[in-house]
Amino acid sequence: MIELEGVTKRYGDVVAVEDLSFSVADGEVCVLIGPSGCGKSTTIKMINRVIEPSSGRILIDGKPAGGERPEVLRRRIGYVIQSIGLFPHMSVAENIAVVPKLLRWDAARIRFRVDELLALIGLNPESYRGKYPRDLSGGEAQRIGVARALAADPPLLLMDEPFGAVDPLGRLGLQSEFLKIQRRLRKTVIFVTHDLDEAIRIADRIVLLDRGRLVQEDTPERLLSEPRNGFVKSFVGTDRALKRLSRFLVADHLRPARSLSVDDPELASRAGALKEEGARFAWISDRAGRLFGWLDLAEALGDPTRSLTRAAPSETGVLPTDSLRDALSRMLGQGITVVPVVDDDGRLVGELSLADVERLTEV
Helix, strand or coil: CEEEEEEEEEECCEEEEEEEEEEECCCCEEEEECCCCCCHHHHHHHHCCCCCCCEEEEEECCEEHHHCCHHHHHCCEEEEECCCCCCCCCCHHHHHCHHHHHCCCCHHHHHHHHHHHHHHCCCCHHHHCCCCHHHCCHHHHHHHHHHHHHCCCCCEEEEECCCCCCCHHHHHHHHHHHHHHHHHHCCEEEEECCCHHHHHHHCCEEEEEECCEEEEEECHHHHHHCCCCHHHHHHHCCCHHHHHHHHCEHHHCCECCCEEECCCCCHHHHHHHHHHCCCCEEEEECCCCEEEEEEECCCCCCCHHHHEEECCHHHHCECCCCEHHHHHHHHHHHCCCEEEEECCCCEEEEEEEHHHHHCCCCC
8 A cells, every 4th residue: 555644845935745645555546637737746756756755754555665775665666657768778678677687586587577578568579579669669668668667566556647658549559458457467556647538547546636735536436426626627527427438348338239140041030030029220240250240120121131231340349348438439430329349359249329328427
């Protein structure tokens, strides 16, 4: 557990952080957010003693962070920053191995850990361990930064605007990878961002700061549904009902889908039976169960394939791990009120309707 007790940081007459107190439970992702200059980066730098607080205490697992040398403390804390800070003259493997080497791990253990982490962040060890930072895209470099922070298996991970320099599409991908890793490792994470959507998507708890002071500490759901004052309400915006959809996964709200196989010799009779039951359409899958398209049952007379509309899984469907906000965006973009849910191989696993989403938009 991380605890801040009355932490203040002054620079002369300027107060960057004032009387800040909050705690982060083991395995929790706590996001610090607020306007520019609110003290969020200053706070995270005080935790790993890049800068020292003017007053107050920071406790890590009940022990004062100031009770040991900063360089020893930092070896037990993973640190990821926006500029990444990979050493350009070192290979990917060497960059990841920096802290394990300082801890005098043997070579075999380091090699195993490097390959394990590359696989964890979705990069092929054979292809990437020998590359240099100049050979990487921005998103790949950021993933390597995360792997380096995790190398010595630290219990605490500090992330200061880690995805801020990545393009929006790449940023969403990195957030998804981070959530997958966190679900597996359950690290204690303090994450700084200026992006409210990012905070809502990844946080277990949000600490909202303004002018160095804590304004509201809460779960993302309560921050959106019960803003404490006018500042919080203004910060989260008028579309907070839509933002809240980022907290819900498609997997938790999908329902069974009416589906037929394009290879079924009884396709016409089965389509007719669904129509008699009152169904308006049915999803069509191929022999392997992958989404093939959809069938308008009102027009499925004689040869049903004449009323078949092809639909690529990657363009029409959503994944169970997508958020309901992602699903709503897909519905609006495709002009449909029901979206198919597919797995990573494009196999149909269910569906989600606009009505399912609407029930969760009330804040």
